[in-house]
Structure formats: C-alpha cells, structure tokens
Amino acid sequence: MPFHVLTGVFVHESNTFKKGETTLQDFRDDVLDIGQVAVDRFRGVNEELAGFLDVGEAAGWRMTHTVSAHATPGARVARAAFDHIAGLICAGAQAHKDTLNGVLLSLHGSMVPTFCEDGEGELLSRLRAILGPDLPIAVTLDLHAMATPAMVEQAQIFVSYKTYPHVDMRDTGRHAARLLDATMQGRVRPRTLRAHLPMLDEANAGRTDVPETAALYIRAAAHEEEPGILAVSVNAGFAEADIQEAGPTVLVTCDEGAEQRAGQIAAGLAQTIWEQRGTVSNDFLSPVDAAMMARDFDASQGPLVIADYADNPGAGAYGDATALLSALLDAKADGGAFAPMIDPQAAAVLCRHRVGDTLTLDIGGKNDPAFGGGPLRLTGKIIHLSDGSYTGDGPILGGITHSFGPTAVFRVNGIDILVVTLSGQMLDLQQVRAFGIEPARLRFLVVKSMQHFRAAFQPIAGRVIVCDSGALATPQAHLRPYIRVRRPVWPLDRAEFAAPE
Numbered sequence: 001m002p003f004h005v006l007t008g009v010f011v012h013e014s015n016t017f018k019k020g021e022t023t024l025q026d027f028r029d030d031v032l033d034i035g036q037v038a039v040d041r042f043r044g045v046n047e048e049l050a051g052f053l054d055v056g057e058a059a060g061w062r063m064t065h066t067v068s069a070h071a072t073p074g075a076r077v078a079r080a081a082f083d084h085i086a087g088l089i090c091a092g093a094q095a096h097k098d099t100l101n102g103v104l105l106s107l108h109g110s111m112v113p114t115f116c117e118d119g120e121g122e123l124l125s126r127l128r129a130i131l132g133p134d135l136p137i138a139v140t141l142d143l144h145a146m147a148t149p150a151m152v153e154q155a156q157i158f159v160s161y162k163t164y165p166h167v168d169m170r171d172t173g174r175h176a177a178r179l180l181d182a183t184m185q186g187r188v189r190p191r192t193l194r195a196h197l198p199m200l201d202e203a204n205a206g207r208t209d210v211p212e213t214a215a216l217y218i219r220a221a222a223h224e225e226e227p228g229i230l231a232v233s234v235n236a237g238f239a240e241a242d243i244q245e246a247g248p249t250v251l252v253t254c255d256e257g258a259e260q261r262a263g264q265i266a267a268g269l270a271q272t273i274w275e276q277r278g279t280v281s282n283d284f285l286s287p288v289d290a291a292m293m294a295r296d297f298d299a300s301q302g303p304l305v306i307a308d309y310a311d312n313p314g315a316g317a318y319g320d321a322t323a324l325l326s327a328l329l330d331a332k333a334d335g336g337a338f339a340p341m342i343d344p345q346a347a348a349v350l351c352r353h354r355v356g357d358t359l360t361l362d363i364g365g366k367n368d369p370a371f372g373g374g375p376l377r378l379t380g381k382i383i384h385l386s387d388g389s390y391t392g393d394g395p396i397l398g399g400i401t402h403s404f405g406p407t408a409v410f411r412v413n414g415i416d417i418l419v420v421t422l423s424g425q426m427l428d429l430q431q432v433r434a435f436g437i438e439p440a441r442l443r444f445l446v447v448k449s450m451q452h453f454r455a456a457f458q459p460i461a462g463r464v465i466v467c468d469s470g471a472l473a474t475p476q477a478h479l480r481p482y483i484r485v486r487r488p489v490w491p492l493d494r495a496e497f498a499a500p501e
Contacts, residue, residue: 003059003101003184007052008066008089009038010105010123013073013144014112015240015316017472017480019368021078021114022071027085029422030402031070034088038068045399048106048140051173056104059181066092068106072423073316082113086123093130101184103127103137104177109145109160110238117243117484121150128154136190138180140172143206145235147194147249156190157183158251160233162217164206165427165455167395179230179253189256190230194249195266199237199490200477202248203277206236207451210281216269223265228258234269239477240315246485248273277490284309284468284475287327293465294444295333302462303336304444305453311372311471312450313342314425319448321372321471322364325417328446329376334414335443339432340404342448344421350382350408357382363410363419371479372471380412383436388420390434394456397428409435425449429456 012022024032033041042049049068056063067088071077093103111119120139127137138157141147143164152158159176161168182188204213220232231253237246250269254262285293290306297304311321319342328336346363353359358381365374388404405421416437424431426447432439439445439460447453450473458464468474478492488496 002062003181004062004064004096004099005056005102005104005180006064006066006092006096006100007049007104008092008106009049009068009070010085010089011070011108012077012111012119013108013142013238013316014076014110014119015073015472016076016112016242017240018075018316018318020075022074022076022081023078024081024084026071026074027069027081029405030072031068033068035065039065042068046167046170046396047400048169048173051170052104052177054170055174055177055181064092064096073314074423075316077111077113077119079113079115082119086126089123090126090130093127097131100131100135102135102180103131104180105137106140106173109141109147109235110241112241112243118148118150118245121148121154124151124154136180136183138176140176141233141235142166143236144238145249146237146241146243146246147235147251148245149194152192152194152251156192157231157253158192158233159231159253160235160251162220163208165396165452167455175231188230190253191256191259192251192253193259193262193266194251195270196245197248197270197274198486198488199247199277200239200485200492201237202273203279204281205450207281209454212276212279216272219269226261228255229262229265230254232265232269240473240480242482242484244484244486247489282309282466282475285465287324287467287469290324290465290467291327291331291333294328294336295331297443297462299443299462302460303439303442305457305461305464306444306446307450307453307464307466308446308448308469308471309450309466310469310474311448312425312473313423313448314452315450315473317472318342318367319423320364320367321469322376323373323469324446324467325364326373326376328415329413332413333444336414336445337416337418337432337437337442338446339418339426339437340420340424340448341417342420342423344405347406347408347419347421350410350419351385351406353382355382355385363417368472371474372469378412380410382408383411383416384409386435388422390430392428392430394428394430396452396455407435409437426453427456429460
C-alpha cells in the first residue's frame with residue numbers, strides 16, 4: 001500500500017506593529033487555493049509544494065492536498081481567517097486520520113494571530129489533537145521563522161530555507177519530504193532540538209550574500225552530512241513581531257541516538273550568531289543622501305537600484321512611505337522610477353482616468369505618517385494603466401502569476417511612480433516591466449524591499465544602495481514600541497550585554 005500523506009500550505013509573516021488585521025480577503029487577494037487547484041498552480045515552480053510533489057510522486061505516495069494559503073506580510077492574522085484556513089487543514093486530517101501515514105506542511109514560522117502569539121504552534125497543536133502523538137509531521141519554515149518551543153514539541157521534522165533572497169523553496173520542500181518518507185519507512189526516528197538567542201533578529205537578517213552570515217548556512221549544510229543529523233535550520237527571526245519568543249533560533253532535526261551531537265551543533269551555531277551580533281553589513285543611507293546619489297548617477301552600466309529597506313511590504317510595512325520620494329523630487333532627480341507606492345485610494349482615482357491625462361492628487365503616507373512621512377500632493381501624467389496582473393520570470397517568482405490590483409504608472413517630474421492597490425514587495429523584474437517600466441532605460445529605480453530584490457534586480461544594476469526611510473520596518477528597532485518580547489534583548493538593551501568579542 002502506498003503511503004498516504006496530507007499536505008497543506010499556510011504562510012504569513014505578521015508585523016505586530018502594523019495597524020489593522022490580515023483578513024481572509026487578504027489571503028484571497030494573494031493565494032487561497034483549495035486542493036487540486038493549488039497543485040496545478042504551484043507544480044514545477046520555486047515553492048515548497050512543488051518540492052513535496054517532486055518527492056511524493058516519485059515515491060508513489062497518495063497525496064491529499066488541503067489548501068495553499070499565502071498573504072503578503074502584514075498585520076496580525078484575524079481569528080476568522082486563521083480559523084478558516086487552519087480549519088481546512090484540520091478537516092482534511094479529521095477526514096483521513098485512519099489512513100494517514102504522515103503530514104507535510106509549508107508554514108512560515110512568524111505568523112501571529114490576533115488571539116495568540118504563535119500561529120504555527122496553534123495549528124500544530126490542533127492537528128495533534130486530531131492525529132495523536134506519534135504520526136510524523138514534517139514542516140518547512142521560512143528563514144525568518146521565530147521557531148517556538150510549542151512548534152518543536154508538536155512536529156518531529158523541521159527544514160528551513162538556507163538562502164536569502166529565498167531561491168531554495170522547492171529544494172526545502174524536497175528535503176522535508178525526503179525526511180518524511182524515511183520516517184514513514186521506519187529508517188529514521190526524528191526529533192528536533194532548538195537553541196534560542198536573546199536578539200530581535202540575526203545581525204544581517206539572514207543575508208546569505210554576506211560572508212559572515214553565509215558561513216552559518218554553509219556550516220548547517222555540512223553538519224547535515226554527519227551521521228544522524230537530518231536537517232540543520234538557522235532561523236534569523238523577525239524583528240517586526242513583538243512576541244515573547246521573538247529572536248533567532250537554530251533547529252537541528254536528528255535521528256534517535258544523535259541528540260547529543262545535535263545539541264552541540266545547535267549551540268555552536270547559536271554562539272556564532274551571538275558573537276556576530278554587532279556586525280551589520282548594510283550601509284543605511286538617509287533619503288536625502290540616497291536622492292543626491294540618484295540625481296548624479298551615471299547609469300551607463302545600469303541603473304542605480306535603491307532599496308527602500310524600511311518600507312518593505314515583505315516585512316509588513318505599509319509600502320506607502322513618502323520620505324524617499326519627497327527627497328528625490330526635492331533633489332530634482334529624474335529619469336527614474338519608484339516601485340511600488342501602495343495606495344488603493346490614489347490607484348482608484350488614477351484608474352478612473354485615461355493614459356495621457358494630467359491631474360493632481362495626494363499620494364502615499366495615508367496609513368501612519370509617523371513612519372516614513374505623510375501624503376504628497378503631486379501633479380503628473382498617467383503613463384500606463386493596468387489590472388495589475390504579472391507573471392514572474394526570475395529566480396523567486398518565475399512562472400508564478402500575482403496581481404497588484406488596479407495599477408497606474410504616474411509620471412511626476414521625470415519619475416515614474418508605480419501606484420498599486422494590493423500590497424507586495426519587489427521580487428521580480430516583471431513587477432515593473434509588465435507596466436511599461438524598463439530598468440535598462442532608467443537612471444535610478446527605487447524598489448520597496450529589504451533583500452529579496454537582489455535576486456532579480458542586482459544583476460541589472462549599475463550599483464545597489466540601501467535607504468532607511470524611517471518607515472515601519474526601519475532597522476532602528478528602538479523606534480518601535482516593544483512590549484511582549486523578553487528583556488533584556490539585543491539591540492534594545494545593549495548596555496546589559498558585553499560588547500562583541
């Protein structure tokens with residue numbers, strides 16, 4: 001008889017400082033696909049479900065896929081949304097519990113619902129109540145997971161991404177699926193050990209293009225070649241979530257009998273993360289300094305790509321900060337583009353007009369002007385109108401179709417502003433090319449992203465710089481009002497810790 005495996009995807013990274021809630025409609029706007037619809041959509045792309053399918057189909061599993069649910073990082077997940085999506089997964093478990101041999105889940109690790117601090121732990125606890133203590137559960141996590149004790153108590157296998165930008169999601173799915181297969185066959189009896197650090201996040205947020213941080217993931221992969229060590233996951237944490245268990249973790253999934261070595265590995269990697277806590281690779285420029293560079297940049301070798309790090313929608317920021325755009329306009333920088341400005345109101349106004357129309361309206365800064373600046377009243381011309389749909393062709397989104405919702409390109413003093421309705425960070429060149437913006441023709445391009453943009457945009461850039469616009473995901477953590485995280489914690493309580501060695 002083939003093994004019967006239940007699969008599910010429930011992914012959200014929750015910024016607890018963001019106003020509002022992430023609703024079921026937010027998942028529908030991104031991904032909320034049931035059963036075979038999800039399988040058809042994500043087969044063969046860079047996504048964990050594709051990796052599950054690669055292994056499961058080759059092994060001859062009978063696979064029952066429940067749901068694939070993603071929402072752009074944002075405010076805490078509304079209870080109704082959590083209960084609905086978790087309910088679909090749990091209903092699948094309940095319906096098939098008598099025939100299941102294993103469960104394979106793609107989660108994030110930093111989901112915070114409105115009613116608890118640990119969405120993944122809550123989901124896993126609900127599944128355990130249905131399935132009992134012994135059925136093997138394998139989980140994939142984002143590199144920015146905040147892995148909690150409750151999570152590792154409820155599942156035996158954890159595998160996290162080892163790249164940031166995340167280009168190994170399918171590989172991560174394959175890794176977890178192979179371990180589940182070995183467990184179901186009785187070849188291994190896994191458990192996971194956890195080491196936690198009193199930091200908001202790893203110093204470089206897990207950047208795998210930074211030598212010191214990349215070395216952590218190289219070590220993790222090398223340890224996975226040791227006898228009895230099945231998976232080593234270095235989770236950088238997520239500084240924009242204020243929960244008790246915030247912070248980086250190292251998870252080591254090991255076979256029975258390898259617990260002592262697993263503990264040594266976890267402790268060793270955690271110690272290195274701690275020793276490197278003061279080493280930050282990004283040089284964060286002010287909006288004024290970034291704008292001056294943009295104005296004077298020689299783009300003969302490619303555009304200046306400016307990452308608006310602090311207004312990254314991928315970290316739950318609003319994506320409507322205006323400080324950098326204002327500085328660019330004040331500096332009279334032209335020949336550039338700004339992508340995206342997430343402003344449903346402005347997008348709606350622009351989309352009621354025609355290409356070529358000139359009008360004046362308020363753009364951006366409408367959610368929380370204290371973080372990144374208030375609305376700008378701008379006069380410009382509509383260059384492009386769209387329903388916002390695009391299909392990625394780069395390392396992260398290749399082959400996956402998403403939408404910004406009603407979208408306009410609004411040209412103001414030589415800057416093309418991509419004004420969109422739905423939230424999303426810049427991951428793929430098609431997020432501008434689909435709307436008539438060609439990076440090769442620009443002097444500069446602002447992208448709202450911390451790090452993921454590098455996979456697609458760095459290869460075409462003449463230079464990349466990073467700006468702290470003071471928005472919600474600012475690297476200046478002290479500007480966010482932490483209440484729940486355990487103290488002392490680095491870097492909020494620097495005086496209570498010894499200086500890095």
